[in-house]
Amino acid sequence: MVDRGKASALAPRSSLLDFMKCPFCKGHETQVVDTRESEEGDSIRRRRRCVSCDKRFTTFETVELRMPQVVKQNGMRSEFDAEKLRTSFKRALHKRPVSTEAVDAAIDRVTHQLYALGEREVGSRQVGEMVMQELLKLDKVAYIRFASVYKSFQDVGDFAEAVKAVRRTPAGDN
Ligand SMILES: [Zn+2]
Numbered sequence: 001m002v003d004r005g006k007a008s009a010l011a012p013r014s015s016l017l018d019f020m021k022c023p024f025c026k027g028h029e030t031q032v033v034d035t036r037e038s039e040e041g042d043s044i045r046r047r048r049r050c051v052s053c054d055k056r057f058t059t060f061e062t063v064e065l066r067m068p069q070v071v072k073q074n075g076m077r078s079e080f081d082a083e084k085l086r087t088s089f090k091r092a093l094h095k096r097p098v099s100t101e102a103v104d105a106a107i108d109r110v111t112h113q114l115y116a117l118g119e120r121e122v123g124s125r126q127v128g129e130m131v132m133q134e135l136l137k138l139d140k141v142a143y144i145r146f147a148s149v150y151k152s153f154q155d156v157g158d159f160a161e162a163v164k165a166v167r168r169t170p171a172g173d174n
Contacts, residue, residue: 020048020059027052067114068122077121082111088131092146096139106134140166 020030027050034047043062050056067080089103110130114122128150135143147162 022050022053022055023057024055025050025053067111068117068119070124070127071121072124080114080127082107085110085127085131088146089135092135092142093139094145096142098139098142102138106138110134136165136169140169 021028022030029051030048031051032046033049033056036045037043038045038060043060046059046061048057048059069077070080071077085107086103089107093103110127113130114127132143132147132150135146143166144159144162147165148159151158151162
């Protein structure tokens with residue numbers, strides 16, 4: 001069984017009794033008697049017993065986990081690139097007192113958020129917003145830097161908006 005549902009990727013099934021149909025009698029109740037991870041760790045093999053006819057069979061479950069494609073404003077699609085993300089963070093945080101550890105954690109959080117969306121595509125704008133949220137927590141100067149480039153500030157008003165966002169964030173966390 002190839003399970004492509006979103007929920008399965010986030011919440012692995014743990015119940016011993018589930019509703020996989022029996023291939024012999026089409027009974028709806030089967031019991032999992034054995035669960036093994038494949039050697040590569042990318043699929044789960046389950047030995048099941050049908051509650052009605054007592055026959056046994058095996059199912060394989062794989063979880064489809066992949067990063068969504070990033071769609072730019074102009075409709076161009078590209079693979080998600082963690083290195084690109086790191087470059088954006090680095091550029092914004094240039095010479096700012098933020099540890100590599102904190103940056104790594106922020107990149108991890110953005111990556112996980114993207115995974116958790118379970119979507120095939122995500123707008124580059126949405127990725128940008130996630131980065132901004134992380135920068136806002138990490139370093140306010142970096143946030144303003146990133147926002148000014150990313151939102152390509154047209155005038156002083158745009159800048160004032162970004163500063164307001166910084167002010168709304170509780171002080172003293174960096
Ligand atoms: Zn059966």
